[in-house]
Amino acid sequence: MDTKLYLEIIMHQRIALSGFSFSLMLVLLAGCGGGDTGTTTASRLDLGITDAPVDGADAVWVEFSAIVLQPVDGNRITIPLEDANGNPVTKRINLLDLQGGTRDMLLENQELPSGTYSWMRLMANAQKDGVLDSYITIAGQDFELNAPGSQNTGIKINTPFEITAGDGNDLTIDFDLRKSVHQPKGQHHLGTPVYWLRPTLRLMKTATTGTISGTVDPVVFAGEACDGNTVGYYAVYVFSGAGVTPIDVDVNDLAINNPVTTAAISNDGNFTYTAAYLNEGTYTVAATCAADQDDPELDNQPGNPQANPVVTFVGTADVNVTAGAETLHPIL
Numbered sequence: 111m112d113t114k115l116y117l118e119i120i121m122h123q124r125i126a127l128s129g130f131s132f133s134l135m136l137v138l139l140a141g142c143g144g145g146d147t148g149t150t151t152a153s154r155l156d157l158g159i160t161d162a163p164v165d166g167a168d169a170v171w172v173e174f175s176a177i178v179l180q181p182v183d184g185n186r187i188t189i190p191l192e193d194a195n196g197n198p199v200t201k202r203i204n205l206l207d208l209q210g211g212t213r214d215m216l217l218e219n220q221e222l223p224s225g226t227y228s229w230m231r232l233m234a235n236a237q238k239d240g241v242l243d244s245y246i247t248i249a250g251q252d253f254e255l256n257a258p259g260s261q262n263t264g265i266k267i268n269t270p271f272e273i274t275a276g277d278g279n280d281l282t283i284d285f286d287l288r289k290s291v292h293q294p295k296g297q298h299h300l301g302t303p304v305y306w307l308r309p310t311l312r313l314m315k316t317a318t319t320g321t322i323s324g325t326v327d328p329v330v331f332a333g334e335a336c337d338g339n340t341v342g343y344y345a346v347y348v349f350s351g352a353g354v355t356p357i358d359v360d361v362n363d364l365a366i367n368n369p370v371t372t373a374a375i376s377n378d379g380n381f382t383y384t385a386a387y388l389n390e391g392t393y394t395v396a397a398t399c400a401a402d403q404d405d406p407e408l409d410n411q412p413g414n415p416q417a418n419p420v421v422t423f424v425g426t427a428d429v430n431v432t433a434g435a436e437t438l439h440p441i442l
Contacts, residue, residue, distance in 0.1 A: 167248055168206075168247040168248060168249070168250065169204045169246070169247040170204065170205045170255075171202050171203065171204050171205075171244055171246070171255075172205060172236065172307075173235040173243040173244050174201050174202075174216055174233065174235075175191060175198075175234065176188055176190045177189045177216070177233065178231040178233060178264055179222070179229075180227060181223060181225050181227050182225065182226040182227065183225060189222075191217070200235060201216060202244075223273075224274055225272075225273060226271075226272050226273075227271050227272075227273065228268075229267055229268050230266070230271075230283075231264030231266045231267070232264055232267075234257060236255045237256060237257075238254055238304050239254075240254075242254065244257070244307070253302060254302075255305050255306075255307045256304050256305065256306050256307065257306070265311075267283055269311075269312070271313060280316035281313060282313070282316045284312040284314070284371060284387060290308055290310050291306070308361075310361065314387065318433045319387045319433060320431040320435045320437060321385065321386045321388065321431075321435075321436040321437065322348065322385045322393065322431060323383060323436055324439040326344070326382075326383060326397050326441040327440070327441065328381055330397060330424045330425045330442065331397075331399045331424060336399035336400070343400065343402035344375035344377075344398070344399050344401065345383075345398055345401035346374075347396050348369055348372065348393050349367055349369050350393060350394075351391075351392060351394060352392045352428040353394065354367055354394035356369075356394065356396035356426055357421075358404045358421040359404050359406045360406065360408070361406045361407065370388065371385055371387075372401070390433040391431055392428055393429050393431060394426060394428055394429075395427055395428075395429050396423035396424065396425060396427075397423065398422060398424070400422065404421050424441075427439070427441070
């Protein structure tokens with residue numbers, strides 16, 4: 111039986127002006143189609159993109175050119191992005207337009223063999239070359255995003271995945287920009303700062319994921335060090351497991367329980383949040399009013415002399431996620 115694969119990217123993003131971090135998600139979905147490249151049956155690939163919020167950024171543009179897949183049994187498959195006439199094109203996507211589960215397709219009805227795959231690469235134009243193909247906009251000014259090797263070797267997702275015959279192959283890749291975008295001090299190109307894109311990715315089956323959403327009572331921030339912070343910098347952090355003590359992002363310490371994902375709290379007066387594409391299980395959820403101060407390169411917790419200011423959390427609670435369902439969790 112033939113299969114069709116749809117791949118969508120979902121972006122969960124957030125940026126702190128002092129420490130830049132985002133989060134992005136890719137989603138792969140399967141249906142039916144045809145073709146044969148030596149694996150079990152053929153599939154079709156659709157690739158789309160969506161995201162969540164970034165603090166302090168007006169736009170985050172990433173330009174994609176191709177998708178590369180490596181079957182366990184079979185030759186590497188390169189899928190260049192094409193227009194309606196089959197001509198090679200690039201696709202530049204503003205990740206900030208894709209929040210709350212909104213998606214934008216990168217590939218549709220692309221033939222692809224079913225079977226087991228070792229990895230996937232997203233080919234992106236994101237080099238420090240003076241060209242604004244992938245870039246971030248802050249306060250109306252554009253800055254390059256530099257992902258070393260992204261044009262030649264791609265942004266690699268090393269998690270193996272399975273594409274089975276028939277409908278129902280649905281995978282999600284979480285591209286965590288909160289951990290992935292950095293602005294190293296002193297690094298400039300042609301007189302302007304360069305922001306580095308060093309992706310942190312996770313891959314899961316969408317059918318086994320669910321969503322946590324709700325509202326946050328702003329009273330929970332009373333007494334916190336929130337003076338001077340706008341609601342646009344408030345965020346909810348989600349950690350794997352129950353009873354976790356919430357901490358800030360630290361990409362240089364993989365031994366700690368970094369958040370699985372983060373979600374911005376809306377600044378429209380409703381104080382809502384949505385953390386999507388979480389594997390079924392129990393999570394610890396907490397809120398902070400200082401997400402913009404979370405430098406992913408530093409441990410901002412008490413006791414670290416480099417921590418300034420400390421990122422504190424309130425409203426910590428355990429939340430159960432059920433596959434295919436939305437769990438409503440108000441933070442009071």
